[in-house]
Amino acid sequence: MSDRFDELLGKVLSEESAVEPRAGLERRVMARVGERSAAASRWWMFAAWAGELAVAAVILVALLPGRPKARAVGHVGLAVSNPAAASLGHGLPSGAKASSRSMMYGILRPRSGQASESVPLSKTGLSSDGVSRGVSAERAAAPRRSGASGKQVVQAEEAALPKLDVFPSPVGLGEHDRAVAALVSSPKALAELVSLKQEQEEPVRVAAIRIAPLQEAQ
């Protein structure tokens, strides 16, 4: 019985292990491998192409002229058109220095060689010759929206405004500030201001002091 069992088991196992695949198995395997590898290489080519395109786009954006340095959506800017006023800088007389800080920061203080600086003054109403009121290009270029959805969009946009440079936020100009602004923007007044400053900076000329010798009391 034992020999018969071993023989039978050997026969069954050898029959199971002697199976043959359908003809052409190798060819089918190679065909599938070739098909998949072709698909993979196509994908890699596409990925490389997309990568190159992305790099080119980044370089193009970086080199694009006139790209705004900083986002200033919703800012109302003051631009000083008179270079003399800009060049004055902190050299103003003490009266001018005493004007409101907003005015000083907004109009007179040049930053890193720039003649003008964008200041968030929403209600200045300033529109004299030397000082022009400007709205940022992004806002001006934006299409006018109407209705509730437009309002929501504007609100969302304003909510996302960047942090302001000046704190507390400057408000409308006072009478004194207006007077200073007019003074700075008027060429005549500026010339007077310059001459006044020069006078102040000139050395004080004091006439020779002559002291008569004391007469001895006899």
Place this chain on the structure above:
Amino acid sequence: MTAFGREEAVGREEQFAALVERQARFVYRVAYSVVKNAEDAEDVVQEAFLKLYRTGAWRGMEEEKAYLARVAWRIAVGRVQRLPRREMVGGEDAMDGLVSGESSPEDLAMRRSEELRLRQLIEELPEDLRQTLRLSSLEEMSSREVGMVMGIPEGTVRTRLMRARAELRRRFEAAGASVRARKETR
């Protein structure tokens, strides 16, 4: 791609084709021993070679046969675990030989019946014993190679083989005794 790179790729493909030519049938048998179905076995072979080609692992194979068998075996086992188990005993060759005339029809029928019973018993073995038994029955697969394929020590392979055979013998004899008893009662 440069001309050198193209030549290298072509050479690589030729080497891989030679490997497929050399081992596809063996890999098929390994797969078949697990899935017991020609269609699934071929799918396993294709998947195994595709995996090897994609990963490039086929270039660094030290023991080619054992490595390939291991890859195919893992894929096949995964496939069997995913799919519902099929009835694989019997089949179209169950009645082969009945008309061969080597022995009397009664003898042949009895022999076929015993083979069927044994196949059934192999199927009913615990999975670890069944896999070990089938892999070891494949051509030129030593216990060491079977161990490498299954990720178990060679000693464990031998132990499992002994247990599988002993278990089969016990069940086969018990089944034979019950068949004889049924005959006698008729």
